[in-house]
Amino acid sequence: MHEKKNAPLRSDAQRNRERILEVALVELTRAADTPLSAIAKKAGVGQGTLYRNFPSREALVLEVYRYEVEQVAATAAQLLADRAPDQALREWMDRLARYSMTKAGLAAAMGKATAYGSFAACGHGPLTAAITLLLRANDEAGTIRPGLTPDDFLLAIAGLWHIDPHSDWQARVDQLLDIVMDGLRAGAPGR
Amino acid sequence: MHEKKNAPLRSDAQRNRERILEVALVELTRAADTPLSAIAKKAGVGQGTLYRNFPSREALVLEVYRYEVEQVAATAAQLLADRAPDQALREWMDRLARYSMTKAGLAAAMGKATAYGSFAACGHGPLTAAITLLLRANDEAGTIRPGLTPDDFLLAIAGLWHIDPHSDWQARVDQLLDIVMDGLRAGAPGR
DNA sequence: GAACCTAACGGACACCTGTCCGCTTGAGCA
DNA sequence: TGCTCAAGCGGACAGGTGTCCGTTAGGTTC
Numbered sequence: 085m086h087e088k089k090n091a092p093l094r095s096d097a098q099r100n101r102e103r104i105l106e107v108a109l110v111e112l113t114r115a116a117d118t119p120l121s122a123i124a125k126k127a128g129v130g131q132g133t134l135y136r137n138f139p140s141r142e143a144l145v146l147e148v149y150r151y152e153v154e155q156v157a158a159t160a161a162q163l164l165a166d167r168a169p170d171q172a173l174r175e176w177m178d179r180l181a182r183y184s185m186t187k188a189g190l191a192a193a194m195g196k197a198t199a200y201g202s203f204a205a206c207g208h209g210p211l212t213a214a215i216t217l218l219l220r221a222n223d224e225a226g227t228i229r230p231g232l233t234p235d236d237f238l239l240a241i242a243g244l245w246h247i248d249p250h251s252d253w254q255a256r257v258d259q260l261l262d263i264v265m266d267g268l269r270a271g272a273p274g275r
Numbered sequence: 276m277h278e279k280k281n282a283p284l285r286s287d288a289q290r291n292r293e294r295i296l297e298v299a300l301v302e303l304t305r306a307a308d309t310p311l312s313a314i315a316k317k318a319g320v321g322q323g324t325l326y327r328n329f330p331s332r333e334a335l336v337l338e339v340y341r342y343e344v345e346q347v348a349a350t351a352a353q354l355l356a357d358r359a360p361d362q363a364l365r366e367w368m369d370r371l372a373r374y375s376m377t378k379a380g381l382a383a384a385m386g387k388a389t390a391y392g393s394f395a396a397c398g399h400g401p402l403t404a405a406i407t408l409l410l411r412a413n414d415e416a417g418t419i420r421p422g423l424t425p426d427d428f429l430l431a432i433a434g435l436w437h438i439d440p441h442s443d444w445q446a447r448v449d450q451l452l453d454i455v456m457d458g459l460r461a462g463a464p465g466r
Numbered sequence: 467g468a469a470c471c472t473a474a475c476g477g478a479c480a481c482c483t484g485t486c487c488g489c490t491t492g493a494g495c496a
Numbered sequence: 497t498g499c500t501c502a503a504g505c506g507g508a509c510a511g512g513t514g515t516c517c518g519t520t521a522g523g524t525t526c
Contacts, residue, residue: 093473093474094473094474094521094522094523095522095523096473096474096475096521096522097473097474097475097522100474100475119511119512119513120512120513120514121511121512121513124476129475129476130475130476130477131476131477131478131513131514131515132474132475132476132477132514132515132516132517133474133475133476134476135513135514135515136474136475139514140513140514141513195390195437198437199386199436199437200437200438200439229454235447236447236450236451236454238434238437239434239437239438239447239450239451240434240451240454240455241434242433242434242436242437243429243430243431243432243433243434245390245433246386246389246390246391246429246430246433247391247430248391256426256427256430259427259430260427260430260431262458263420263427263431263455263458263459263461264431264454264458265458266457266458266460266461266462267453267454267455267456267457267458267459267461268454268458269457269461270454270457270458270460270461271457284503284504285491285492285493285503285504286492286493287491287492287503287504287505288492288503288504288505291504291505310481310482310483311482311483311484312481312482312483315506320505320506321505321506321507322483322484322485322506322507322508323484323485323486323487323504323505323506323507324504324505324506326483326484326485327504327505330484331483331484332483
């Protein structure tokens with residue numbers, strides 16, 4: 085069983101993939117529920133090609149916004165440098181929420197992606213890494229209950245994916261994250 | 276604009292509705308993703324009839340398990356009579372989780388139903404009523420933070436709908452509900 | 467630059483959801 | 497019992513997702 089070592093894509097495949105992402109960004113921003121078939125057509129590729137690159141709608145959305153998501157993930161380290169671990173965690177959750185609500189379809193995709201099985205398994209490293217970082221820092225500072233895994237964390241904030249991004253989400257997000265943050269804090273050993 | 280006051284269904288319509296529910300219970304229990312068209316066929320009705328009675332898959336699932344859900348809702352009062360408000364709330368959440376995990380497709384349907392807009396608006400009174408009851412009792416006892424609405428509560432436990440009912444859900448549910456419960460408790464004024 | 471091999475293509479297809487609309491039939495009334 | 501008529505029926509259909517498979521064309525080797 086020979087592994088295909090991190091697949092050096094063929095040149096045309098590479099081009100197709102990028103053209104799909106370009107088109108998808110435009111179309112999904114315009115309407116989050118644009119048919120995938122329409123995106124394939126506009127990108128000038130067959131359905132098969134689109135689905136080979138992105139097995140599901142969620143995979144495509146996540147990839148489209150990957151840069152944004154990676155940015156958010158990257159701020160974790162930054163925030164930890166600037167403030168107390170628990171403050172950093174809370175601020176980070178706020179930013180994650182803000183991005184999810186702002187980018188059309190991202191919240192829904194996150195919800196699907198985190199459903200039924202670990203998010204980590206989906207190969208979306210950056211987010212998991214960021215969460216791990218934040219949790220460890222807080223764990224060491226004794227500001228959260230011990231033994232929390234990234235999966236626990238993602239379940240705790242799952243409510244985010246159920247908030248309508250077209251409504252007054254700010255207040256509901258604040259309330260939810262207050263509850264979650266306090267929940268994570270409870271049982272903390274203290275420093 | 277004359278309201279049709281709580282629609283006295285025509286006899287054949289009534290029979291069809293019941294036959295659909297019977298078949299749906301069997302089929303959905305066997306496989307949660309049975310095509311609705313298959314259920315319609317087995318029930319001996321057209322697609323149109325099925326969809327007129329149940330506008331969406333979730334509506335059907337929720338109706339199929341309505342009795343069970345109402346049972347859970349009804350235990351809220353019982354639990355409040357037996358124990359301290361916060362104990363009752365926690366125990367109730369456990370039972371809700373257990374039912375959701377146990378009945379195939381129920382968790383997914385709950386997730387969809389609570390997504391994007393208040394659950395209460397969907398006309399599913401019993402659950403909302405039960406939650407309101409529990410929250411009020413806790414509010415009065417000073418065991419939870421003040422000002423919590425049923426919507427806040429549903430967002431907080433949304434993680435439940437993301438746990439795979441086919442996996443070792445018990446441990447994950449416990450962990451999640453511990454976090455949520457502590458989150459709700461935080462900021463409680465005390466008695 | 468020709469031949470080969472396989473990654474990648476792309477569109478037809480299978481399947482599902484939800485809607486629409488012409489037809490059927492239960493039920494009240496004379 | 498026969499008439500009437502709208503509530504209700506049911507299946508065809510539109511629209512979308514995801515799969516399959518015969519065909520095409522990059523890349524490599526000689």
